[in-house]
Amino acid sequence: MNKVLEDIQKIGIVPVVVLDDAADAVPLAKALIEGGLPLAEVTFRTAAAEESIQKMTEAFPDMLVGAGTVLTIENVKKAVAAGAKFIVSPGFNPTVVKYCVENNIPITPGASNPSDIERALEFGLEVVKFFPAEASGGLNMIKSLAAPYTTVKFMPTGGIGAHNINDYLAFDKILACGGSWMVKGELVKAKDFAKITELTKEAVMTMLGFELGHLGINCNDEKEASDTASSFSSLFGFENKEGTSSVFAGTAIEAMKSPYLGAKGHIAIKTNSLNRAVNYLETQGVEFDQSTGKYKNDKLVAIYMKKEIGGFAIHLLQK
Structure with a gap:
């Protein structure tokens, strides 16, 4: 497995971040690191995404920063140029996947049915994003898909939080879970980074269950x-x-x-x-x-x- 994906698996939770203001990027990254999650998937849904990734990676070079909601090759190029170490897409776009594979860029495309998974296998991928997780059948659906595709691991995102993350992570075919409950939009806008650190710590402790x-x-x-x-x-x-x-x-x-x-x-x-x-x-x-x-x-x-x-x-x- 690609080292970036191995590192994501070791961490276990992928904070899915939406930033409207790149000025929030560094304090948010600091809050996640202090909370125990040196990882962020910055979605390309806003104009601030590219600059936010650049600011995060410059301030914290060891942090694992990736780009999410990547829909085009142009998005990929901008994200990687800004410092993104991995790419995540909500669906399976063969053009984007092909470009990433050919350029050795780790990509986790969305796949919620057997056809998507088989296309991922054709490109030599080992991990797919299962999205939207809960709306698409949740853990039971993942287990059903994992049965015939024994080499595939999943990164479910959508509807996952403190209440159910351990149910997902207990299944050995789950690489990690994506979620935004520790980086809620209203907290970012209010610049309440102390609360984000607190919620991040709670998420980590819930996951580890010491x-x-x-x-x-x-x-x-x-x-x-x-x-x-x-x-x-x-x-x-x-x-x-x-x-x-x-x-x-x-x-x-x-x-x-x-x-x-x-x-x-x-x-x-x-x-x-x-x-x-x-x-x-x-x-x-x-x-x-x-x-x-x-x-x-x-x-x-x-x-x-x-x-x-x-x-x-x-x-x-x-x-």
Whole structure:
């Protein structure tokens, strides 16, 4: 898959931005980055789009800025010249797609039926935009389309918000979801960028769904681990479950049979999407110990952060 599309997948949410005034471009980009989404699809529905993309990319070169609602080759040329790293179109225009493919410009065209998808495959595309998502049948329709087209991933946009984004992202054929609920037009016009940052953070936290998984207690040996777990189980009615390296009391307490990572033990934090959580936390300055990564069916399911917190090693755990 194209690296730009891989980066979009790691982020998970594509803010769809409509700007009437290019002066709002930089503060809006800053608000999205501070909220945890260094990504924007600037729609070419307004005269300010081209200048807005240019201002965003100049101010924040590492931000992933693309152009949406691209309908013509001329739009593509203007967007790319302004610094757009990817192109998104609402429908499937073979002329635009052909131009982008021939010029190695990542494009995600709209496709909401089998014929559109087959045309996308003819051009060697791996990702299509499903638009308008909810009005076109939503997740059930995407699952139906994904069944015969097993190599295709989807970027649904339209009717997606905090109430249903995790339903979509839970399906492994979804690359990312586009939405505008964190960048509402009235907030941009009011220049309430603090509120946009707040809504962006809420969107990211909703997507990642962090929650406490379990507490790991470092014990000196197997007997101490068994006794520790049994103490919790007898007091609180938990059930002991013995493993190779630890004994669990219920699901929240893990007694290690020998000292493991962390001066005091470890804390597991569960997340809806481990890869996206790692990507997000890395943008916040967190480093991960890649040697601790655990995989299941080639998918990362657990990994430790390098630094301890309060004497505890922290590891993320895929829900």
